[in-house]
Amino acid sequence: MDIQVRHDAVMSTIEQITSLGANLHELETREKIRKLLENLAIQSDLFPEEDFKPRPGASGGLYELYVAPDRSLSLYASAGASGKYQPPHDHTTWAVIAGIRGIERNQFFECLERDDATSSGTIRFVRDAEVGPGQSVTLAADEFHTIAVDEGGDALHLHLYGNALDTLVGRIGFESETGGQFKRFMAKPMTFAPWVTQDELEQMESDGKALTILSFTLGDLCMAVGGAGLQPGDRIVLIDAQSQNDSAAEEQVRALQRKGFHNIAVLKPVN
Numbered sequence: 001m002d003i004q005v006r007h008d009a010v011m012s013t014i015e016q017i018t019s020l021g022a023n024l025h026e027l028e029t030r031e032k033i034r035k036l037l038e039n040l041a042i043q044s045d046l047f048p049e050e051d052f053k054p055r056p057g058a059s060g061g062l063y064e065l066y067v068a069p070d071r072s073l074s075l076y077a078s079a080g081a082s083g084k085y086q087p088p089h090d091h092t093t094w095a096v097i098a099g100i101r102g103i104e105r106n107q108f109f110e111c112l113e114r115d116d117a118t119s120s121g122t123i124r125f126v127r128d129a130e131v132g133p134g135q136s137v138t139l140a141a142d143e144f145h146t147i148a149v150d151e152g153g154d155a156l157h158l159h160l161y162g163n164a165l166d167t168l169v170g171r172i173g174f175e176s177e178t179g180g181q182f183k184r185f186m187a188k189p190m191t192f193a194p195w196v197t198q199d200e201l202e203q204m205e206s207d208g209k210a211l212t213i214l215s216f217t218l219g220d221l222c223m224a225v226g227g228a229g230l231q232p233g234d235r236i237v238l239i240d241a242q243s244q245n246d247s248a249a250e251e252q253v254r255a256l257q258r259k260g261f262h263n264i265a266v267l268k269p270v271n
């Protein structure tokens with residue numbers, strides 16, 4: 001998989017979405033966005049299973065594909081391990097979810113009452129929906145939902161939000177499907193860049209297109225980025241030259257994401 005091809009498809013979808021106007025939160029517009037996101041999601045070759053797995057030892061992983069410079073729109077590929085369940089939570093902004101692979105069962109809830117002093121409230125089930133490949137759902141800012149990934153295989157879904165996730169500091173999650181106590185939800189989202197395999201990297205190295213490979217040891221990448229004159233949108237692969245564990249790469253990825261780089265991937269460690 002050439003990450004440039006994926007990046008071009010993502011940016012084309014984003015441009016089509018932003019051309020719908022300023023009122024993306026309105027239901028009528030979100031219905032149009034659903035179709036655009038479904039069109040991206042059905043191109044599953046752009047999102048190889050190998051490169052978008054749940055993070056090692058985790059039930060999921062959030063791969064950042066795009067964040068608008070003003071942080072008013074964001075797109076992630078959300079990997080969910082077989083059997084993963086996410087209790088009721090809100091987003092505090094509108095959302096559209098479209099399926100690439102696997103089935104994500106959504107239950108939607110409305111909040112009947114909420115007491116911030118006691119961090120408790122009541123929610124009520126409204127409807128459910130199954131989001132399989134090429135299917136989608138949309139949520140309003142005040143809707144709550146649960147997510148359950150079917151057993152039998154990992155899932156991958158596109159999640160589009162009306163703001164960058166790290167700006168959504170007021171989200172809450174309830175302890176049960178009737179409400180009860182709530183806590184802040186995903187106050188500090190952990191985002192990642194997709195992996196590339198050694199084979200994918202070798203193909204990109206020989207395709208004649210611009211490719212920047214940042215091979216680094218912990219701590220020296222910022223200097224490399226500053227010195228290389230890189231632009232957001234440049235095709236970049238990070239290689240952690242020091243260890244077989246790419247946890248150092250994760251930190252560098254977030255530094256790059258904060259600078260607006262999204263056409264990036266990390267060479268997958270060989271275990």
Ligand SMILES: [Fe+2]
Nearest residue numbers: 089090091145
């Ligand atoms: Fe959600």
